[in-house]
Amino acid sequence: MERAKRVVEMILLAGILAGLFISSSTPYGNQDIRGTISKFVDEETVSENWQDFSFQYGKKKISIDNNGVAGVIEFFLRKGTHFSVFAILTAVWYRVLRQRMSVAAALPWSAFLSLAVAVLDEWHQTFTPDRTGLVADVILDGSGVCTMLLIIAVLSRWKSRKTR
Template sequence: MKKWMQLWLPVLLWVGMIFYFSSQPYEKQDMRPTFAQYVDEHTVEKYFSWVDFRYVGHEVSIAHLGVPGFLEFFLRKGAHFSVYFVLAILLHRALSHYSMRKGQAVIFALLLTAAYAGFDEVHQSFTKDRTPLWQDSVLDTVGGSFGLAARLLFMRLKRRGSAPRI
């Protein structure tokens, strides 16, 4: 039981945190007022006014979103990526302790990460002012893939004795 807790409790806590934040309406997570108060908009405009692209059919640019909205877009997408980066690492860590080949643990961790990303977007569809996007599930899965790659690289370096001390 102790080993199970050490392996799976971090996964369950992380998934619970994702679920909690997905349960919040957008207005509770709106970072635009904070950015407007603390960020020098002229500096951001100076360096990033050239950025202009479409995400899910919407323009992402300072001209369209304003500096606070522009920064919030990248903060939110960065959160998607990084939260699932960590989830995949935690899942792989837990799954690696079962008798399966190394590749199977990687595949299962990635499949579980992708499945939870999809579930999370469905969950958001029931939350006020939240928009479920399959594109965010893809971003989450990419984040998970990078997390797994980082974990495997770290494990390889550790076996060689050249991993950085953390």
């Protein structure tokens, strides 16, 4: 049973890494979901209520005026995915590494490996047509990594206190 669990964790890790590679290899035009979003959102109402909404991400201003309603929604979906995938990647790295090392060693290694993947992922995107690698995305990925590290640390601490 334990061996099967380890194999599943390794397959999950390989699947996430392969998914990131495929995603980074896909031009933005093939990933653009603004048309689909427009079918489900009343853009006029959102635009009226959020017309003054804007913020800076990297070197770009994100706003309804610049990106359109569907573009802003897609931005949040894409960035939420960045955060979530790298949080999950960190948890999976931790599970895989925890098979061979202590919590104290597995935590920083899972962070390092996840951040290395984030940097390589953004670099890989620079070779894909219509894609750019952004330092801001690495920072966002890193926030997903740090959030998961905190969750793992708190749960590990709670579990160790519970077993005492």
